[in-house]
Amino acid sequence: ETEGVSKTTAGSAPLQVLGQTFPTDAWTNLTPSIASKTDRKLHLIPGHPLGILKQLIFDQFPGYAYLDTLPPVVTTEANFDSLLIPTDHPSRSRHDAYYLNATTMLRSHTSAHQLEVLRDHGHRAFLVAADVYRRDEIDASHYPVFHQMEGVRAFSPTERADGTIQREIAAMQETIRRAGVTATEDNLVGQSDRAALQPEHTGQADEVYPVIDHLKTSLNYWVAGIFGRMARYHEATGRPDLAERLGTTDRIPVRWIEGNFPFTTPSWEMEVLYQGAWLEICGCGIMKQKIMDDAGLQDHIGWAAGFGLERLAMVLFDIPDIRLFWSEDPRFLEQFRPGTITQFAPFSKYPPCPKDISFWVPTLLASAGSDAATETGFHENDLMDLVREIAQDLVEDVKLVDRFAHPKTGQTSLCYRIVYRSMDRSVTNEEINELQERVRTRVAEQLGVTLR
Ligand code: FA5
Numbered sequence: 510e511t512e513g514v515s516k517t518t519a520g521s522a523p524l525q526v527l528g529q530t531f532p533t534d535a536w537t538n539l540t541p542s543i544a545s546k547t548d549r550k551l552h553l554i555p556g557h558p559l560g561i562l563k564q565l566i567f568d569q570f571p572g573y574a575y576l577d578t579l580p581p582v583v584t585t586e587a588n589f590d591s592l593l594i595p596t597d598h599p600s601r602s603r604h605d606a607y608y609l610n611a612t613t614m615l616r617s618h619t620s621a622h623q624l625e626v627l628r629d630h631g632h633r634a635f636l637v638a639a640d641v642y643r644r645d646e647i648d649a650s651h652y653p654v655f656h657q658m659e660g661v662r663a664f665s666p667t668e669r670a671d672g673t674i675q676r677e678i679a680a681m682q683e684t685i686r687r688a689g690v691t692a693t694e695d696n697l698v699g700q701s702d703r704a705a706l707q708p709e710h711t712g713q714a715d716e717v718y719p720v721i722d723h724l725k726t727s728l729n730y731w732v733a734g735i736f737g738r739m740a741r742y743h744e745a746t747g748r749p750d751l752a753e754r755l756g757t758t759d760r761i762p763v764r765w766i767e768g769n770f771p772f773t774t775p776s777w778e779m780e781v782l783y784q785g786a787w788l789e790i791c792g793c794g795i796m797k798q799k800i801m802d803d804a805g806l807q808d809h810i811g812w813a814a815g816f817g818l819e820r821l822a823m824v825l826f827d828i829p830d831i832r833l834f835w836s837e838d839p840r841f842l843e844q845f846r847p848g849t850i851t852q853f854a855p856f857s858k859y860p861p862c863p864k865d866i867s868f869w870v871p872t873l874l875a876s877a878g879s880d881a882a883t884e885t886g887f888h889e890n891d892l893m894d895l896v897r898e899i900a901q902d903l904v905e906d907v908k909l910v911d912r913f914a915h916p917k918t919g920q921t922s923l924c925y926r927i928v929y930r931s932m933d934r935s936v937t938n939e940e941i942n943e944l945q946e947r948v949r950t951r952v953a954e955q956l957g958v959t960l961r
């Protein structure tokens with residue numbers, strides 16, 4: 510596992526991230542352009558759509574502690590081991606996560622902070638908002654840095670016995686009802702009762718089910734509140750197109766798909782019906798009791814949920830391309846105000862500039878596609894990082910458009926289409942040709958392929 514992007518950094522000078530120095534090794538794959546994103550902290554900008562959305566959610570949960578300044582550099586222990594993620598789990602792959610070295614990484618999810626906040630900060634109810642980092646494809650809805658919010662609630666034996674859970678559920682339901690927008694749990698009926706519990710919870714089912722109800726009610730309350738705010742904005746501005754998008758304005762269709770996370774059982778993914786399609790917005794479940802034990806909370810039962818802020822913000826603010834969140838163009842930033850959900854008015858769209866790149870790879874290694882991981886060969890995410898490194902936010906989309914196996918040489922030809930486009934200005938043909946030339950040179954040098 511030493512091929513690809515790591516060649517530029519492995520064994521070279523120590524890395525600097527957020528003013529700290531880290532030794533590099535064979536695991537190092539963090540690129541300078543990704544490292545430079547760590548100090549942008551978009552969710553801390555009050556007038557940025559991500560900052561606005563974060564604050565609106567914080568305000569919905571007044572009893573919870575808010576943490577939004579936890580640094581993105583974490584140990585692999587925190588990101589994986591503390592969450593009982595097995596050593597062979599794909600999320601640990603160098604093709605999927607950004608490593609500073611074998612034991613240090615940029616967090617790939619906000620769950621990395623669950624144990625730390627429970628055990629060291631002592632909170633039993635908290636929200637963590639943070640930038641997270643994953644190696645991924647390039648298109649309008651994927652960016653290697655995005656933002657997540659984690660919600661955790663742990664209940665003591667007293668809270669489980671004295672009606673606290675039931676009172677909070679009733680209060681949230683009342684708020685949802687008064688807001689006039691209800692989350693409907695289509696396909697949910699009876700599902701909680703059938704959910705398989707952790708072996709550790711055998712004999713405690715009567716105490717676990719109310720925690721499940723509290724989890725689902727909290728998420729319904731959250732979704733109804735956020736979408737209700739959007740509905741009121743659309744009504745107030747004479748653009749009542751929410752009905753068209755959701756199918757109705759007085760209920761938000763929600764459904765729960767059985768999920769699978771190493772750190773929760775049972776687990777769900779929550780989806781919201783939006784413009785006729787189910788949009789996955791959240792993973793959640795009952796926290797593994799081993800994590801509670803490690804936090805010194807043997808007698809607590811808790812729920813955890815994690816959701817992506819960009820996907821929701823793109824829906825709420827009508828933002829068509831995920832790169833816009835990173836724009837420093839005043840024409841983007843000046844459109845938003847803290848505390849309000851408004852509709853983004855796109856400024857003129859500049860023309861796209863597509864360029865193809867074709868190369869030969871040995872056929873055995875040519876299993877292209879996002880899961881094209883081989884131990885030593887070509888991996889698509891290495892190409893993605895290399896293109897981002899050179900073109901930065903001038904790259905809009907990278908897709909495999911053709912593959913062809915040579916009958917005699919045992920080689921496969923892959924052709925990728927790179928679409929260049931600026932969000933905020935016209936680009937010249939010369940500028941794009943120059944970028945494409947640099948991409949070609951680096952692909953040939955670093956990815957172990959032969960250019961056609
Ligand atoms: C997780 O990251 C889990 N940590 C969530 C969780 C927390 C489960 C607590 C249980 C308990 P997942 O990889 O599915 O799971 O991501 C969670 C959410 O982040 C998704 O539902 C989605 O909203 C968002 N998300 C994931 N990948 C991306 C991406 N590439 N771009 C934008 N949003 C993403």
Ligand code: MG
Pocket residue numbers: 792
């Ligand atoms: Mg998922």
